Amino acid sequence: MNEVEAIKKRHSVRNYKPDKIEPDKIAQLKAKIDELNKDGNLHLQLIENAGNTYNKLLNRFMGLSTAPSVIACVGKDSETLEERVGYYGEKLVIFAQTLGLNTCWAGTFNRKNIGADIREGEKLVISIAIGYGQNQGTMHKSKDVSTISQAPKNSPDWFNKGVELALLAPTALNQQKFLIKLNDDETVDFIDKKGPFSKVDMGIVKCHFEIGASL
Numbered sequence: 001m002n003e004v005e006a007i008k009k010r011h012s013v014r015n016y017k018p019d020k021i022e023p024d025k026i027a028q029l030k031a032k033i034d035e036l037n038k039d040g041n042l043h044l045q046l047i048e049n050a051g052n053t054y055n056k057l058l059n060r061f062m063g064l065s066t067a068p069s070v071i072a073c074v075g076k077d078s079e080t081l082e083e084r085v086g087y088y089g090e091k092l093v094i095f096a097q098t099l100g101l102n103t104c105w106a107g108t109f110n111r112k113n114i115g116a117d118i119r120e121g122e123k124l125v126i127s128i129a130i131g132y133g134q135n136q137g138t139m140h141k142s143k144d145v146s147t148i149s150q151a152p153k154n155s156p157d158w159f160n161k162g163v164e165l166a167l168l169a170p171t172a173l174n175q176q177k178f179l180i181k182l183n184d185d186e187t188v189d190f191i192d193k194k195g196p197f198s199k200v201d202m203g204i205v206k207c208h209f210e211i212g213a214s215l
C-alpha cells in the first residue's frame with residue numbers, strides 16, 4: 001500500500017481489538033519515529049501499553065473507548081511545535097495505515113496517565129491512539145473544494161491533487177478550518193481559520209497537500 005492508498009483508506013478508528021501490535025511492526029514504527037523525530041526536531045514516543053490514557057468518561061463520551069497503544073506527541077516548546085507535530089505525526093499515521101494499523105488523533109485524553117517522557121522545556125501537545133480497529137472507521141463529511149481553496153481559473157493539476165488529498169486530512173472536530181490559496185506566481189499560501197487544535201490541523205493538511213501535489 002502506498003501513501004496515497006493509505007490516505008484514502010484512513011479514517012479515525014475509536015474502538016480497538018485488545019490485540020497487541022506485533023514486535024516486527026513495533027520495530028518498524030520505532031524506526032520511523034526516530035527518522036521523523038530527527039527531521040522534525042520532535043520527541044514523538046510510542047507507548048506500547050496505553051494503560052488508562054483513554055479510560056476517562058470524557059473519552060467514552062467522544063466515542064474513543066480504548067486503544068492498546070498510543071503515540072505521545074511531545075517536543076520542545078516553540079511557536080512552530082503544534083504545526084510540526086501535525087505534519088510529522090500525520091506522516092506516522094499514514095505509515096501506520098500502510099502497516100495495516102488504525103489510528104485516531106486525540107486531543108482529549110488523560111495527560112497524567114499516558115506515561116510520556118516529557119523533559120525540561122518540552123510540551124505534550126496531543127496523543128494518537130494506535131492499534132487494530134474493530135472496524136475501519138467511516139469517511140468524514142467534507143467541505144467543498146471551493147470553500148477550502150482559492151485559485152485562478154484552470155488551476156494546475158498538481159494544485160487540484162493537493163487540495164483533493166487535503167480534504168481527506170483528519171482535523172479536530174472535523175472542522176476543516178483552513179484555506180489553501182494558489183497565487184498568480186504559483187506559490188501556495190495556507191491560511192489557518194483558527195479553531196481548537198487548528199495549528200496541528202494545519203500541519204496535517206500540509207502533509208496531505210504535499211503528497212497530492214507531488215504525484
Ligand SMILES: Cc1cc2nc3c(=O)[nH]c(=O)nc-3n(C[C@H](O)[C@H](O)[C@H](O)COP(=O)(O)O)c2cc1C
Pocket residue numbers: 010011012013014062063064104105106107108109126137138139140168169170171172173174197200201204
Ligand atoms: C488535532 C485533532 C484532534 C482530535 N481530537 C479527537 C478527540 O479528542 N477525540 C476523538 O474521538 N477524535 C478526535 N479527532 C479525530 C477527528 O474527530 C477526526 O479526524 C475527524 O472527525 C475527521 O474524521 P476522519 O479522521 O475519520 O477523517 C481529532 C483529530 C485531530 C486532527
